[in-house]
Amino acid sequence: MITGPMIRSKRSVHMLATQAAFVAAWGCLWSMTLPCAMASPMPPAAENVRLSDVPDDAGGALLLQWTTPALEASNGVVIERSATAKEIAKDPNATWIEVERLGKLAVLAKEGSYTLKGVSNSEDTRVRVAILGVDGELAEFVESKPARPLASFYAWKRTPLLLVVGFVSLAVLVWVALARRGVSTRIRRIAALDAVDEAVGRATEMGRAVLFVPGIQDMNDIQTIAGLTVLGRVARTAAEYDARLEVPTCRSIVMTAARETVQSAHQAVGRPETYSEGAINYITDEQFGYVAYLAGHMTREKPAACFYMGAFYAESLVLAENGNSIGAIQIAGTAEPSQLPFFVAACDYTLIGEEFFAASAYLSGERDQLGSIKGQDVGKALALAAIVVGCVCATVAVIFPTGSVSDMAGTIFGVTQSFFDGSLGSSGGGSGGG
């Protein structure tokens, strides 16, 4: 008769035997894999390591290039540079200093590159590169020849922009000269600027203030300068009508410049005694702190006319909607493309982009300044011509996908595109969201 405990002991023996077999099998497998892991191949050293000056810059940078011989066995790159004389004087043992440890992305392609910044222009620098293996092992370092950064006298890559700037500047100067000789400089009417007198007059009749907001940027922004030139005209009209003008500013320098501008306007109309410095104040540099002040001020004081002239970001709609809710006549002007739709939707008049920059010349009525706007139009004609050429060439290339006509159109299109990419791309635009 077989008892229960006996059965259990037989089972235990069986289980033990099974476990032993598993352990033995794992042991065999492990022993088979171990030599493979230990024999993980060391990545081959980098080849063709060269160091050269970065062209078209002010120095201080070197371009490092290398070839990775075995991509599958590489997992990164370690870059070291030679210590400078100053560093060696501080620590005589410092010969090589690690600059960067790049990951897999650096060895995805055979040819790798890296720009060393902050390199001394006054002494030679050497760089060495070592490939990192998949298990983190480091291949032998390969050293470059010494190189020294050079400051370029002229940035060749900016030539297209220089040509465009030169052409536009020449056109402006020629038209200024022509205007001085009496050539007609009539430009179309800009409704937003014609409405300045109406807005200030309305505020005067209602006995309420005129609010002028010169944007949230400092005086180093061309939009703020353009805004202040419009302020000069608004202040002159306000001084003539004896209307109260308020200019809360977001920057201290803008406050100082705005005070000068408004004081000049009062002097120009022969009423220096009506100028009040207290109407032009600094509020805060903080974007939304400034908006909070303006929104509260508008709700409490209910100005009859609001001018927003300068660089605006997310606050544009808050200001314009508050002005709209109090029934003020609103005139805005900005060169921030992303904010223009908000001003167009909520304001009575909006100066769009170039109109805003033309405002000063338009309001002054001086022949010189109006001539400069004509010169600007020549630049616009150039841009228009380039657009037409580009469109025609692109269309021809689609209609005739092969052959000499297509090749010629493609070449012209490519040249036009690269020319204007270089010009507009590098000039920035400086627009941004909130």
Next chain:
Amino acid sequence: MLKRVIPLVILSASGLILILSYFSPITESLSETVVSWFNILAGVAFVLGAGNLLAVNLEKISSRRPGWAYAAITLVSFCVMLIAGLVKWGAVPNADHPNVHLAGSQDSTQAAYGWAYEYVLSPLTATMFGLLAFYVASAAFRAFRAKNFEAILLLGTAFIILLVQIALGAMLTDWIPANSAFAFLRAESIKAIVTETFQTAGMRAIMIGIALGTAATSLRLILGIDRAALAKD
């Protein structure tokens, strides 16, 4: 005379240096100097600004003008932040100079200044930014009223874009085969046509105008043709 000529000379010289350094990298250090001058001026002007802020708010409080309580809050906040920033209360010690209190950092919330910035100013700023959603809604309501032909076009475009942005838009046009002749009617195609063709074309036209306007305005200022921003004698 000097009040007008000296600023004009400084303006022209600075403008020309900045243009020169853009095309001739060897002169970049000159443009850095000009920018440093501006930063120094801005620093000095900040004292003027702070003085003006104090004067205006003190006057509001002393004359009990409407909203004087806000002026009091502004002044208290100003003083608290100024003192917290100057004495660096609770600043994290600098690793290189652990015994020099003023070398510590105020960026973390351990410091009073960092704490106030992170837990008072940032939420207030975010609140103001959050209000923007309601302003967008009210502005859109007014802008999209079909008053005339242009407004109807605007309303139609806005409706289509709003529709294709949501799942319903995709569901409505999913049955159109992606490789058929009518694929342009699919939600993603309509959105791409409006944003990449019409919108991009319009924005680029504005950008070209802005670039030319900036160049012409800069030239007028550098050459002294436009002197509206300069003081009169």
